[in-house]
Amino acid sequence: DGGITQSPKYLFRKEGQNVTLSCEQNLNHDAMYWYRQDPGQGLRLIYYSQIVNDFQKGDIAEGYSVSREKKESFPLTVTSAQKNPTAFYLCASSIRQESSYNSPLHFGNGTRLTVT
Amino acid sequence: SQQGEEDPQALSIQEGENATMNCSYKTSINNLQWYRQNSGRGLVHLILIRSNEREKHSGRLRVTLDTSKKSSSLLITASRAADTASYFCATDAMSRGETSGSRLTFGEGTQLTVNP
Numbered sequence: 706d707g708g709i710t711q712s713p714k715y716l717f718r719k720e721g722q723n724v725t726l727s728c729e730q731n732l733n734h735d736a737m738y739w740y741r742q743d744p745g746q747g748l749r750l751i752y753y754s755q756i757v758n759d760f761q762k763g764d765i766a767e768g769y770s771v772s773r774e775k776k777e778s779f780p781l782t783v784t785s786a787q788k789n790p791t792a793f794y795l796c797a798s799s800i801r802q803e804s805s806y807n808s809p810l811h812f813g814n815g816t817r818l819t820v821t
Numbered sequence: 822s823q824q825g826e827e828d829p830q831a832l833s834i835q836e837g838e839n840a841t842m843n844c845s846y847k848t849s850i851n852n853l854q855w856y857r858q859n860s861g862r863g864l865v866h867l868i869l870i871r872s873n874e875r876e877k878h879s880g881r882l883r884v885t886l887d888t889s890k891k892s893s894s895l896l897i898t899a900s901r902a903a904d905t906a907s908y909f910c911a912t913d914a915m916s917r918g919e920t921s922g923s924r925l926t927f928g929e930g931t932q933l934t935v936n937p
Binding site for chain 2: 747813
């Protein structure tokens with residue numbers, strides 16, 4: 706079955722530690738995304754990547770970093786500089802976007818990060 | 822403020838009834854998408870409606886788009902307990918000449934509860 710796998714489902718870290726969230730897809734999608742969701746709220750875009758070895762900042766990139774060394778993988782690092790890291794993190798992928806059309810996003814089942 | 826804002830924030834109905842959720846947005850769009858999220862899970866794409874379309878159907882789902890009022894509605898007919906979830910609209914601002922990147926903006930969602 707094709708899909709997006711996020712691991713782990715739950716992650717606990719101490720304040721001041723960096724943590725990396727995994728996202729892998731086997732849908733052969735070019736574009737990948739990271740969103741953050743806080744309780745009772747919508748999704749906010751952290752970073753996105755349209756192609757291997759290239760990525761752009763989203764609306765709330767501060768305190769986060771990403772890499773896109775392989776088409777299938779788009780790991781997100783939550784650094785100690787992120788002031789409120791506790792949240793639900795969602796990874797998504799899609800076929801490459803064109804300028805006038807957005808294709809649907811396929812989401813993983815998320816990683817719930819708790820930092821204490 | 823949010824590009825897409827859903828209304829109502831929460832909706833509780835009985836099985837078999839219809840559920841209507843609304844989404845308003847502020848800027849011109851290429852298309853509007855609706856997603857569903859079960860508690861603690863990723864989002865699942867439901868339907869995409871382009872800016873030149875007025876209505877679209879998919880099974881028990883009916884989506885309308887009124888670009889003059891910058892609003893959309895999602896109707897779920899003959900609801901079932903399994904329809905209980907949060908529903909989000911997502912919009913993209915029209916491209917300003919950019920040829921890459923998809924910056925879907927999600928609203929805060931409508932929490933639908935269907936009582937058996």
